């Protein structure tokens with residue numbers, strides 16, 4: 192069959208002359224090269240349809256422009272090139288172009304004490320747009336960590352003191368006896384609650400890098416008790432100590448991450464949300480913080 196005989200509905204005039212903000216495809220399977228890894232990603236690719244009289248955009252042209260992404264390491268410059276190709280292939284139809292890539296970054300993380308390591312997955316989303324000829328990139332990353340409630344720790348300590356008074360009242364203290372008591376269930380009659388928590392980062396970037404690893408490391412260092420991978424008992428004990436030295440409310444976590452992100456040159460603005468999935472409640476404790484760099 193001759194290609195010229197194929198009907199082209201997209202080229203027809205629209206019955207309702209109305210521009211659209213975003214038209215494209217969501218969930219396109221795509222391998223991307225990120226931080227020296229080939230990742231299985233999904234892409235949402237779209238353009239604005241500014242010519243309200245045109246029936247449709249040309250989906251295949253967006254789809255084919257994505258081919259560049261499976262051949263070259265992902266950078267802001269490459270994202271911009273892809274978006275420009277979206278617009279070049281829709282001349283007269285579209286002014287704005289959008290691309291969102293979703294993937295799980297896998298990082299090998301060492302154990303705290305033992306010579307072991309394991310893989311940890313970080314959901315990331317990279318959103319780029321070329322809008323009114325302005326290009327910008329945003330990153331979304333989720334970082335899992337552990338948080339122990341400082342209030343619960345103080346309440347537990349009070350109960351342990353009370354137990355000590357009950358067990359040792361009006362007695363002369365013997366070092367060995369106290370040591371044995373400390374190692375018994377009475378020596379830790381109450382434990383503070385801790386929870387798996389999540390820092391959700393939404394970062395507006397500046398510069399020519401996609402600093403995923405740098406951001407994840409910065410946030411994990413600021414929070415202090417990242418979720419672990421391979422764990423032997425020695426690692427679990429080190430983790431218990433780290434948590435005991437790192438008590439935090441969700442407000443503390445949000446402030447720490449805020450201060451750490453502000454120090455990064457790669458960031459122009461951010462919105463962060465920390466979620467402590469409480470074991471005390473069936474609901475979560477949540478704190479959010481926003482910041483924008485004001486250039487001098």
Ligand SMILES: Nc1nc2c(ncn2[C@@H]2O[C@H](COP(=O)(O)OP(=O)(O)OP(=O)(O)O)[C@@H](O)[C@H]2O)c(=O)[nH]1
Nearest residue numbers: 198199200201202214246247248249250251252253
């Ligand atoms: N615009 C549009 N296209 C759709 C939609 N759903 C499926 N498609 C199909 O996407 C396919 C690719 O469209 P085009 O990019 O215009 O394909 P083409 O006309 O062969 O390619 P060009 O010659 O480059 O325009 C067509 O077969 C459309 O039918 C939709 O909701 N909107």
